[in-house]
Amino acid sequence: MKIAIYYFSGTGNTELTVKKWASEASKHNIECDLFKFEEITDKTIDVNNYDKVGIAYPIHAFNAPRIVLKSAKKIIKCVSPKPFFILMVSGEYMNLNHSSYLKLKSILKKRNMTLESEYHYLMPYNMIFRHTEKRAYDMYKTMNSLVELDVKDYLVNSKTHHLNKHKWARPLIWAFRIEQVYGPLYGKMLRINKKKCIKCMKCVNSCPLQNIEFKDDKFKFHWQCTLCARCSFNCPTNAFSTGFLQLWKVNGKYKFKEPMEVEKDKHPKYCKKSYIRYYKEAKDRLNNIEK
Ligand SMILES: Cc1cc2nc3c(=O)[nH]c(=O)nc-3n(C[C@H](O)[C@H](O)[C@H](O)COP(=O)(O)O)c2cc1C
Numbered sequence: 001m002k003i004a005i006y007y008f009s010g011t012g013n014t015e016l017t018v019k020k021w022a023s024e025a026s027k028h029n030i031e032c033d034l035f036k037f038e039e040i041t042d043k044t045i046d047v048n049n050y051d052k053v054g055i056a057y058p059i060h061a062f063n064a065p066r067i068v069l070k071s072a073k074k075i076i077k078c079v080s081p082k083p084f085f086i087l088m089v090s091g092e093y094m095n096l097n098h099s100s101y102l103k104l105k106s107i108l109k110k111r112n113m114t115l116e117s118e119y120h121y122l123m124p125y126n127m128i129f130r131h132t133e134k135r136a137y138d139m140y141k142t143m144n145s146l147v148e149l150d151v152k153d154y155l156v157n158s159k160t161h162h163l164n165k166h167k168w169a170r171p172l173i174w175a176f177r178i179e180q181v182y183g184p185l186y187g188k189m190l191r192i193n194k195k196k197c198i199k200c201m202k203c204v205n206s207c208p209l210q211n212i213e214f215k216d217d218k219f220k221f222h223w224q225c226t227l228c229a230r231c232s233f234n235c236p237t238n239a240f241s242t243g244f245l246q247l248w249k250v251n252g253k254y255k256f257k258e259p260m261e262v263e264k265d266k267h268p269k270y271c272k273k274s275y276i277r278y279y280k281e282a283k284d285r286l287n288n289i290e291k
C-alpha cells in the first residue's frame with residue numbers, strides 16, 4: 001500500500017503527529033509520503049497514485065485553517081473514487097471540533113474523494129493559554145500510543161474510526177469562521193518590540209504566507225495571515241505583541257519530556273470534562289474495550 005499525507009502545522013504539533021503516522025506506517029511496510037501544504041508550489045496536486053490520502057491540520061476556532069482549504073482545492077479530480085482520512089490536532093476534545101472538516105469534505109467530494117476514517121489527537125495549546133509541561137507530555141504520550149493503534153487498525157486491518165458529532169455543528173462552526181475576517185486583521189496588527197527583538201529573522205523566514213517583511217530596518221505586516229501563531233510562538237525573545245489576541249498569546253516550544261519539577265496548573269478546570277472523556281476513550285481504545 002502507498003499513502004500520502006498532506007498537512008499544515010502552525011507550531012509543530014500536527015507535524016509531530018503526522019511524522020508518527022509515517023514512521024508507524026513504515027513499520028508495517030506501508031509507504032507513506034508526507035507533503036507540507038505550504039511547500040507545494042505546483043498549481044495542481046495529483047493523488048491518483050496513492051491508495052489512500054490523509055489530510056492533517058490543527059483546529060482553528062472549530063474549523064480547518066484557510067490554508068488547508070485553499071490547498072485542497074489544488075487537488076485534481078481522481079479518476080476512480082479515492083478514500084481519504086482526516087487527522088485533526090487541537091487543544092480540546094470537544095465534539096464541535098470533530099466537524100471542523102465539513103468544508104474540506106465538500107471540497108474533496110468534488111474531487112471524487114470520500115471520507116473513510118477520522119481521528120482527533122489532543123496536543124497542547126499554541127494560543128489561549130500555555131498548558132503545563134506535564135499536561136503537554138501526557139498529551140504527547142497519548143497521541144503516540146493512539147497513532148500506533150490507529151495505523152495498525154486502519155492501514156493494516158482496514159478498521160475505520162469515526163467521532164461523535166455535535167448536533168448543531170454545521171451552523172456553529174460556520175459562525176466561528178474567525179480566520180476569514182480576523183486572520184488578515186490579526187496579521188496586520190502584529191507588532192514587534194524593538195528593544196526585545198534580536199533580528200534573528202525567524203519570524204520573517206518561517207511565516208507560511210510571507211506575511212512579515214523586513215525592509216529598511218523595519219518590520220512590515222501584510223494582509224495574508226492564516227492565524228497559525230508560528231511567529232509569536234517561536235520568537236526567541238517573546239518580542240511580539242499580537243493585538244486583540246495578546247492575552248491569548250503563548251510563547252515558547254513545549255519540551256514534550258517528563259518535567260523534573262511540579263508546575264502549578266493555572267487552568268485546572270478548563271475543559272476538564274472533555275479532557276477526562278478523551279483520556280477515558282483513549283484508555284478504552286488502547287485496552288481494546290468496545291463501547
Ligand atoms: C487561531 C487559533 C485558533 C485555535 N482554535 C482552537 C479551537 O477552536 N479548539 C481547539 O481545541 N484548539 C484550538 N487552537 C489550538 C490548536 O489547535 C492547538 O494548539 C494545536 O495543537 C496546534 O497545532 P500545530 O502546532 O500543528 O499548529 C487554536 C489555535 C489557534 C492558533
Ligand code: SF4
Pocket residue numbers: 192196197198199200201202203204234235236237238239240
Ligand atoms: S523572531 Fe523575534 S527576535 Fe527574531 S526577528 Fe522576529 S521578532 Fe525579532
Ligand code: SF4
Pocket residue numbers: 187190206207208209210211212224225226227228229230231232
Ligand atoms: S504572520 Fe504569524 S500568525 Fe500570521 S501566518 Fe505568518 S507566522 Fe502565522
